[in-house]
Amino acid sequence: MNKPIIYCDNQSITQIDIRVLEAMRPFFLQYYANPQSVYEMGSRSKEALENARTAVASLINAEVREIVFTSCGTESNNLALKGIAQALKGKGNHIIISQIEHFSITNSAKKLESEGFEIDYVGVDREGFINEAELKSLLRKDTILVSLQYANPEIGAIQNIKKLAGIVKENSTAVFHSDGVGAVGVLPIDVKQLPIDALSFSSSSIYGPRGAAALFVKKGCPLIPQIDGGVQEGRKRAGTENLPSIFGFGTTCTFLKDEIDINSLRTSKLRNTLITKLPTLIPHIYLNGPSNLNSRLPGNVNFSIEFVEGEALFLMLDAKGIIAASGSACAAKDLKLSQVLKAIGVDVAVAQGSLIFTLSKYNTDDEINYILEVLPQIVEQLRAMSPLYSYFQKTGKRKEAGPGTDFSDSHDHENENED
Numbered sequence: 350m351n352k353p354i355i356y357c358d359n360q361s362i363t364q365i366d367i368r369v370l371e372a373m374r375p376f377f378l379q380y381y382a383n384p385q386s387v388y389e390m391g392s393r394s395k396e397a398l399e400n401a402r403t404a405v406a407s408l409i410n411a412e413v414r415e416i417v418f419t420s421c422g423t424e425s426n427n428l429a430l431k432g433i434a435q436a437l438k439g440k441g442n443h444i445i446i447s448q449i450e451h452f453s454i455t456n457s458a459k460k461l462e463s464e465g466f467e468i469d470y471v472g473v474d475r476e477g478f479i480n481e482a483e484l485k486s487l488l489r490k491d492t493i494l495v496s497l498q499y500a501n502p503e504i505g506a507i508q509n510i511k512k513l514a515g516i517v518k519e520n521s522t523a524v525f526h527s528d529g530v531g532a533v534g535v536l537p538i539d540v541k542q543l544p545i546d547a548l549s550f551s552s553s554s555i556y557g558p559r560g561a562a563a564l565f566v567k568k569g570c571p572l573i574p575q576i577d578g579g580v581q582e583g584r585k586r587a588g589t590e591n592l593p594s595i596f597g598f599g600t601t602c603t604f605l606k607d608e609i610d611i612n613s614l615r616t617s618k619l620r621n622t623l624i625t626k627l628p629t630l631i632p633h634i635y636l637n638g639p640s641n642l643n644s645r646l647p648g649n650v651n652f653s654i655e656f657v658e659g660e661a662l663f664l665m666l667d668a669k670g671i672i673a674a675s676g677s678a679c680a681a682k683d684l685k686l687s688q689v690l691k692a693i694g695v696d697v698a699v700a701q702g703s704l705i706f707t708l709s710k711y712n713t714d715d716e717i718n719y720i721l722e723v724l725p726q727i728v729e730q731l732r733a734m735s736p737l738y739s740y741f742q743k744t745g746k747r748k749e750a751g752p753g754t755d756f757s758d759s760h761d762h763e764n765e766n767e768d
Contacts, residue, residue, distance in 0.1 A: 352668075352669065352670035353670040353716075353719065354670050354672070355670055355671045355672065355712070355716045355719060355720065356672045356709075356711070356712075357671065357672055357673050357674075357706040357707060357708060357712065357716075357720075358672050358673060358674045358705075358707060359554075359648060359707040359708060359709040360502035360503065360531065360554075360649075360674060360705065360707040361674060361707075362553045362554070362559070363553060363554060363555065363556050363557075363709055364556065364709065364711055365556060365557065365558055365597070366556040366557070366601055366604065368600070368604065369556065369557055369558065369597045369600045369601045369604070370558075370597070372596065372597060372600040373558060373593045373594070373596055373597040373600070376394075376397065376592050376593040376596050377593055380393050380394055380397060380592075381394070381592070382394045383589060384397075384398045384590050384592060385579070385580070385581065385589075385590075394592055397592060397596050398590055398592060398595060398596070399413070400596075400599060401595045401596045401598060401599025401600075402416050402418070402595075402599070403599070404599035404600070404602045404603045405418075405563050405598060405599055405602045406565075407602065407603075407606065408533065408534065408538075408602040408605060408606055409533060409538050409539065409540050409548065409550075409565060410538075410539040410540055410541050410542075411540050411541075411565050412568065414568070414583065415540075415565055415566055415567060415568060416563050416564075416565060417563065417564045417565075417566055417582045417583070417585045417586050418561065418562070418563055418582055418586065418590060418591075418595055418598075419561075419562045419563065419564055419586055420560055420561070420562060420591065421551060421553070421559070421560070421561075421562045422451075422453065422528070422530035422549055422550065422551035422554065422562050423451075423453035424562065425530075425549035425550070425551070425562050425563065425564040426451065426453040426454050426457060426496075426528055426530075426549050427453060427457050427575060428564055428572070428574075428575050428585075428586065429496070429526045429547045429549055429564055429566075429572075430444075430454060430457040430458065430461065430494070430496055430526065431457055431460070431461060431573075431575055432572040432573045432574065432575055432585075433493075433494050433524050433526065433546075433547065433570065433571060433572055433573075434461050434466060434493065434494050435573045436571035436572055436573045437493040437494065437524065437571055438466075438493075440491075440493055440522075441489075441490070441491030441492060441493040442465060442466045442467055442491060442493070443466070443467045443469070443489050443491045443492040443493060444458060444461065444466055444467070444468050444469070444492070444493065444494045444495070444496070445468075445469045445470075445471055445484070445487050445488070445492060445494075445495045445496070445523075446458050446468065446469075446470060446471070446495075446496045446497070447470065447471050447472075447473060447479055447497050447498060448470045448471065448472055448473055448688070448692040449473055449477060449498065449501050449503075449504075449506075449688070449689045449692050449693075450496065450497075450498050450528065451498065451528055451530070453528075454496055454498070454528055455688075458496075469487045471483050471484045471487055471497075472692070473506075473692050473693060474693070475693050475694055476504075476506060476638055476639045476640065476644075476693065477501055477504045477505075477506030477638050477639065477689070477692075477693050478506055478508065478509075478639075478644075479497060479508055479513060481512070481513065481516060484497075484513065484516055484517070485516050485520055488516075488517065488520045488521040488523070489521070490521075492521045492522075492523045493523055493524065494523055494524050494525075494526065495517045495521075495523050495524070495525050495526070496525075496526040496527065496528065497510070497513055497514075497525075497526075497527055497528075498527065498528045498531070499527045499528065499529040499531065499532035499533075499536075499538075499548070500529075500531045500532040500535070500536065500646050501531060501638075501646075501689060502530070502531035502646065502649070502707065503638075503651060503687065503689045503690075503705060504637050504638030504639075504649070504651050504689055504690075504693065505638045505639060505645040505646040505649030505650075505651060506638050506639050506644065506645065507532070507536065507639075507644050507645065507646060510527055510543060510545065511542070511543050511544070514527075514543060514544040514545050515544055517544075518544045524546045524547070524570060524571075525544065525545045525546050525547075526545070526546060526547040526548070526549070527545055527547070527548050527549070528549050529548045529549055529550045530549055530550055530551045530554050530562075531554065531646060532550075532646075533548070533550035533551075533554075533555070534550065534554065534555030534556075534601070534602070534605045534609065535554075535555065535609070535612075535613070535646060535647065535648070536609070536613075536646075537609055537610075540565055540567070545567070546566070546567045546570040547564060547565060547566050547567065547570055547572075548564070548565040549562070549563075549564050549565075550562065550563055550565075551563075552594065552597065552598035552601060555601055555602075555605060556601050556604075556605075556709075556710070557594075557597050557598045557600070557601035557602075558593070558594040558597040558598065559594065560591045560594035561591055561594035561595045561597065561598040562598075563598070566585065572585055574586060574587065576588055608710075611710075612647075612709075612710045613647040614647075615710055616647040616648035616708045616709065616710065616712070617642070617647040617648075619648075619708050619712055619714070619717050620642070620645075620647060620648055620649065620650055620706075620708055621642060622714075622717050622721075623650045623706060623717060623720065623721070624636060624642070624650055626721055627650075627652060627721070627724070630721065630724075630725040631654060631724070631725050631728050633654070633655040633656060634652050634653070634654050634655070635652060635653045635654075635655070635695075635699065636651070636652055637651040637652065637653055637690060637693065637695060637703065638651050638693075646707075647708075648707050648708035648709060648712075649705075649706075649707055649708075650705065650706040650707070650708070651703065651704070651705045651706075652703070652704050653690070653695055653699045653700055653702055653703045653704075654702040654703075654704060654728055655699050655702060656702070656731075656732050656735050656737050656738035656741065657701075657702035657728055657731045657732065657735070658701065658702070658731065658735070659675055659701045659702050659703065659704075661731055662702060662704065662727065662728075662731060663675065663704075665727045665730070665731070666723070666724070666727060669723050669727070671719075671720060671723060671724075673704055673705060673706050674705045674706075674707065675687070675703050675704060675705060686700050686701075687700065687703065690703060706720070
């Protein structure tokens with residue numbers, strides 16, 4: 350009997366919408382000419398490229414010329430952080446990012462630091478929300494760029510970007526960028542209503558194909574290209590355009606304009622079922638991220654399960670056909686504590702049992718019920734083999750698991766999300 354495949358790692362990548370796949374097909378077999386070519390076939394490709402740009406711009410209410418196509422969210426973030434910082438180097442060298450940014454932001458910041466820029470990391474609270482007072486205190490006359498993630502795909506925290514960007518604009522002359530890969534296409538976003546200068550987002554996060562993403566760059570925002578070459582993308586990003594994927598990106602944006610609310614309601618319902626029922630089935634399980642579900646991404650579920658070894662948990666889930674995640678997709682093979690869980694203060698040892706389900710419009714009630722049936726059984730099996738759990742059952746105390754871990758009784762996980 351074949352095991353079911355229940356895909357709940359949509360923070361990593363989403364299944365492509367079949368309507369998008371069909372729309373892309375002609376650009377592999379019929380309209381495959383280079384959009385920069387001057388002959389008729391190339392002109393048709395150019396027209397398709399610009400139609401896609403219009404659709405992508407429309408999703409966030411941007412001007413068409415404010416959209417720069419890239420290959421992925423990581424490239425968009427690299428282009429934004431490095432391109433803007435380098436363009437503004439003559440005005441200052443101070444940059445602010447948060448402690449829970451994606452690695453494409455944090456590693457870009459480290460690269461800029463090696464070039465002489467100064468980086469400050471603004472902190473977050475226990476639920477992942479940026480400390481507004483600290484942000485304001487970090488702003489300086491030489492602050493040229495602030496980059497704060499719109500929504501964190503790991504713990505689901507949706508930032509109040511309008512307020513945060515407002516703080517930056519009221520107290521500095523810095524450019525404001527946001528990594529919107531986890532938010533655009535999931536939440537309704539109107540860049541004309543936000544005091545932001547740049548926004549990254551990606552096709553593969555919103556039921557589109559891989560190989561296409563975008564950077565919104567507000568008119569007048571300075572940007573130095575990071576790829577040298579030709580005249581593509583208004584000279585902001587050189588290289589032959591990936592027309593099939595870009596057209597697919599535009600197609601998924603067209604659908605999402607009318608479907609964001611429907612998708613959100615669907616995934617929120619499934620999310621709420623897991624968040625409500627799992628703690629009634631599994632003891633010593635702690636929700637990470639916002640307790641107010643209105644401030645949480647609609648498909649995000651993140652728990653830490655105590656007295657469970659994370660790697661074994663995921664192998665056993667996978668054996669049952671349940672695909673989940675721990676930490677960000679780019680850190681899946683790194684056994685170190687997730688930087689996001691560390692930033693919100695989760696104990697090192699407890700965080701080893703962190704479990705993330707990120708749901709999509711393709712998940713079903715039956716799949717959620719299957720997870721609710723299987724996961725408690727797996728946790729019970731693993732705890733039966735755990736000497737730490739055995740010690741806890743006998744003594745009621747959490748035993749030190751080794752250097753650097755903290756099972757102190759003073760840390761009350763069960764109440765950490767209560768306001």
